[in-house]
Amino acid sequence: MDVAVCVKHVPDTEAAIRIRADGHGIDENGLPFVMNYYDEHGVEEALRIKERLGGTVTLLTAGPVRAALALRSGLAMGADAAVHIEDPALEGADHLGVAKALAAAIGAQRYDLILCGKLATDDNAAIVGPALAEFLGFPQATAVTKLELGDGTATVHREVEGAIEVLRVALPAVITVERSINEPRYPSLPGIMKAKRTPVTTKTLGDLGLAPGEVGIAAARVEVLDLSPPPQRRAGRILQGEPAEMVKDLVRLLHEEAKVL
C-alpha cells in the first residue's frame, strides 16, 4: 500500500501573531512554524498502514522554502520520501490552485491512498482535500475519525451532526482526517538523523507540466484583501456575593440585560 500524505507548514497555534501594519498577512519574523497538527494525524495514520501492510509513505507540500521543515518533521516520524512544490508563482494562488499543483505531483497512478488533515489551522479552509480528490478523479471521505482498509476499499467513520456515518470508499481515494483518528508519535532520534539524510525532491510548476497562469494568482478566484484583529469582547462583569445571590443576579442579568433567557 503506497500512501501519499499532504502536509502544510503553519504558524504554531500557541504563538501570538502580529498582523502587518498594512493588513496584508502576518509578520513571520520570529514566528514559530510547525507541521499543521491535523496533518500529523495523517502522517501517523499512513505510518500505521505501512507497518501493517508494507508499502511506502510519501509526503507532499506546496509552499515557500521554509515549508521543507514540515516535510523534515514527517520524515523524522518515519515517512520514506518527500516532495516539495516550491515556485514563486504559487504566491497568491487560491486553494484550488494549490490543489491542482498537488494533484499534478501526486498523479493518478502512483498511490493507493491520499491522506490530508481535515483542515489547516492557519486559514481553516478545508478546501484542498476535496478539491484534490476532484482533480485526481478519486472519491473522497472527509473529517474521518476511523479508517480500516479492505480489499480495494476503505471503511471509514465520519462525524456528522448528531451521528457517526460509516462509509465504504473505493480506493484510490482522498481521505481527510480528524484529530481523534490516532495519537501521532514523536520523532525518534534515529528518525531525526535519518530525516536529515533523506533527500527532499523539489519541483517547480514547470516540472509538473503546469503554467503559472493555471494555478497562480492569475487563476485565483478569491483574494484575501486584509487581516484585522478580532473585535475585542467588552470587559465583563464579575458578580459579587454569596453563591445564591450571584446566581439570582446572573439569571436576572441574562433575562433582562443580555435578553438571552
Next chain:
Amino acid sequence: MSSDIWVLAEYAGGRPRKITFELLGKASGLAQEAGGQVVALALGSGIAGAAQELAAHGADVVRVADDPLLGQYTTDAYAAVIEPVVSVEEPFLLMIGSTAMGRDLAPRLAARLGAGIVTDCATVEVVDGGVETTRPVMTRKAIARVAFRGDGIRIAVVLPNIFAPPRPDPSRAAEVLPISVTLDPASIRTQVLEVKAIARETLPLTEADIIVSGGRGLRGPEHFGLLKELAQALGAAVGSSRPPVDSGWVPHDYEIGQTGKTVNPQLYIACGISGAPQHLAGMSGSRTIVAINKDPQAPIFSIASYGVVGDLFVVVPLLTEEVRRLRGASHG
C-alpha cells in the same frame, strides 16, 4: 451570469436544517441588492413537499431533485446532480451551510466548476457588483476579509448560527422547477453502510442557541450530569473543552475549540473551564458568555460577559434551580 442567489437546502430527518432557513433569510437581503431572486436547491428522496417550507422562508424558486439515490448524502451523487444545473444557470452566488455535508461537498463542487470558494463565512455582502466575505482565521486571532475575483460562479460556505432565520410566511409561494436526475448507481463510489445516531437528548452543538460546557474543573465524567440538568432546564446542548475529551470523560464530538467544533450560540456557559486559547478559538464568537470558575485569575473571565467566581459544584445546581424558577414563571 444571472443575478440570483442560490441556497443549497439541507435536510435532516425529512426537515430542512436550521442553517437552510438562516441562509434563505440572508439570501433574501442579498438578492435585493443583486437584483435577482432567491433560488433554493433541494436534493433528497420523497421531498416533493419541500417547496412550501422553503418558499415560506424566502425562496422565490425551488429547484427539486427527487431521487432514491439522493435520500442519503454522498459526495458523488450530489456533485453529479448539482454541477450541471449550477453550471448552466450561473447563479451570482451559491450559499451552502458549513455542516458536515457542506464542508464535504462545496470544495468538490468548486473544483469541478472552477468556481471561487470561501469557507467559514461569518459575513457575506454584495460590494461593487461583487461579493465580499469575512471569516475567522489563525484560530480566531484574526479576521480575514476575502473577496471573490472575476465574474464566474461564487460559492460561500456559511457558518451556522450567524444569521437569524426569517419568520416564515405561509402565504408565500415559489415556482417549483424539477431537476431531472439520471444517476448511474455505479458512479457513486462511496456507500453509506450505516448512520449511527449519537444518543443525545439535545440539538447538535453547532445549531444550539444555548450551550453549557464543562472543563477540567468537573473532575470526572460522573459530574457531567450536573451540566446535563442545567442544559435540560435551559433547552441547551452540552459541550466540553479539550481536557475532558483527552481524559476520556466525554466523546470527541463534545469538544469545542481549535481541535473540536466552532460554535456561535446566543449564550455559552463555561463551567470549570480555564479558557486556554485553544478553547477560546472555538467559542469566543458566542454572543453572551458566562464563566463559572473558582480561580479568579482564570483567563476565561477576561472574555466573559458575566463571571461567577465560585465552586461550580455549588453554583451550577443553584443556577439550574433558578432557571427552572424563571422558566416556570414565564411558561406557567
